Amino acid sequence: AGKNWLPAAIGFIVSGTLIPLASLLALAVTRADGIYGLARPLGKKFALVFLILVHLTLGPLFATPRTATVPFSMFSSHFSAGMQPWALLIYSAIFFGIVYYCSLSEGKITDRVGKILNPSFLILLFIIFLIALFNPMGSTSTTAATSDYLNAAFINGFLQGYNTLDALAALAFGITVVSAIKNFKLAEGRETSLALAKTGAIGFAGIAIIYLVLVALGASSLHYFKLSENGGIAFAQIANHYLGSFGEALLATLATITCMSTAIGLVVAFAQDFHKRFPKISYRTFLTFNCLLSFAIANVGLTTIISWSTPVLMFLYPLSIALIFCGLTSKLFGNDPAVYKFTVYFTIIPALFDGLNAAPSVISGTPLAKAALAFAGHYLPFFSLGLGWLTFGIAGYLLGLGMHLYKSRAENRAVELD
Structure with missing residues (x-):
């Protein structure tokens, strides 16, 4: 987005944080038990088809393979062009092998991993942000914007926010958040919704600040680096600029483990939900299918995954937004x-x-x-x-x-x- 980074970032934040928050609120208002319950007024068949489409998108088709390709893209430049496919093959095989093993116990390990590694990743982000504040790479007002962002920066930022998949994820996993709030023994309905709105607003405000600073960093980095194929490469370049090879390696390591934690959550939720809907097929069968297909798709690379996921999201997101608005x-x-x-x-x-x-x-x-x-x-x-x-x-x-x-x-x- 270059010099038009601010309206683009605001558009991105609207679709990347406000719509996911609205998803959680819609579940609370309607007292739905997740995607299926929220879509149930459209009929059982529609609700089931929509559930399957969302979980396939969050699962083996797009989101889960991306959990391996994003951290790989942060150090892939250290391999020659000819070696990169082989490096990705080995890396993704190890990645999804560990994910499969940890998910056999239905992901309980993620509780411990998340409590340690997610804060560590946030601390590293904060260090990079702090250094960039006192030592900016350049003015964001002088970097050129690509054609898409010259006249419609806000809208293109909004559409790029689809790639977070967070609105779909909030529909899929939001019931967990709603249930957690109910455990505080709040009254059903208005009291639960207000508590969810307050806590959700705090959480998503934090995410919005991270997005805002990352977009600004990306715009300023164009003074040093050419426009990269994807955000993983750009982020690795920024980390290397401020923290050297050690910082780049630390970023890739933390990203690998935190993305692995996310992958475990995704494959467990996929296997649990599908086993619930199709009880004749075991949890382990769905888990194996998801991990194998995610491994295969990961090997087409991050840029290709994004290019093929975009049309699917351009279809699913409007339906989700319509459904969320009706629920609200x-x-x-x-x-x-x-x-x-x-x-x-x-x-x-x-x-x-x-x-x-x-x-x-x-x-x-x-x-x-x-x-x-x-x-x-x-x-x-x-x-x-x-x-x-x-x-x-x-x-x-x-x-x-x-x-x-x-x-x-x-x-x-x-x-x-x-």
Whole structure:
């Protein structure tokens, strides 16, 4: 984003922190038991399909392979181009082998690992941030922005926030947070929601500050380094600049172990949820499948994973946002399934076009795809910005809400007549 880093960072923070916080609040307001419960007003089949899509995205297709490729990208430059695929193969095999072994006990080891290593990683970040504050690499106001960020920095930052997958993760794991708050013996409903809003706001504010500083660091680093393929490489360059080879090695080590902790949480949640929905298949079978597929996909590399995950997220995120918004405002319409259906169903088709538009050229460049994208560009407002779903989602929500109010008034009149 270069000199336009601030609006880009704000957009990123909105989708990377505020929407995940809204996910947690939606679960608390609706008292849903997770993704399936929140999507249940749309029907059992839709809820199950949506659950599977989210867990596959968080699991072996994108998020879990990334837990290995992100830390690898932080030291991959020390291998020659010809050696990098072999180094990634060996590294990811060891990585997912350890993840599989630790997850056989359903991830209990992550409690101890997280309490020690996550704070250590944050301390290292703080040291880099502090040094950068007193010794900046250069002014962020003089670095050039790429074409995407010249006129739509906020929106592109917002769309890049999809890549955190945190809104999907909050839907998948949010019930754990809600349950933890209920253990403090708070009253159901308003009291739980307020406690969740306060604690969530503090937690996500911390994450937002980290994002803000990282984006500023990235913009200032362009005075020393050319634009990198992905954030892992950029972060390693910044760490090396301020802390030397030792700092770069420490960053890669801490990132490896903390990402391993995340991977354990992801594969355990995947195996537990799928075993719950399909009890005839064992927990270990789902765990083995996830780890093997994650290992295979990790070996295509971080940049490729991001390029293929983007179209999927451009489809799933609008549906998630629509669902979250309905959940947050469900008290207005008594959780009427009609409002959910109009909002989400109106969002699906434009979101498919947004996903197609973000797909790699091998898909988006086909004659059929080009014709579909030309149609969408002509008829869908904000499609060129990646927000073709927005007006349709709003229209669906208002239409569903209007129908609910009409039905409610008709029912009230019928009661009065009786």
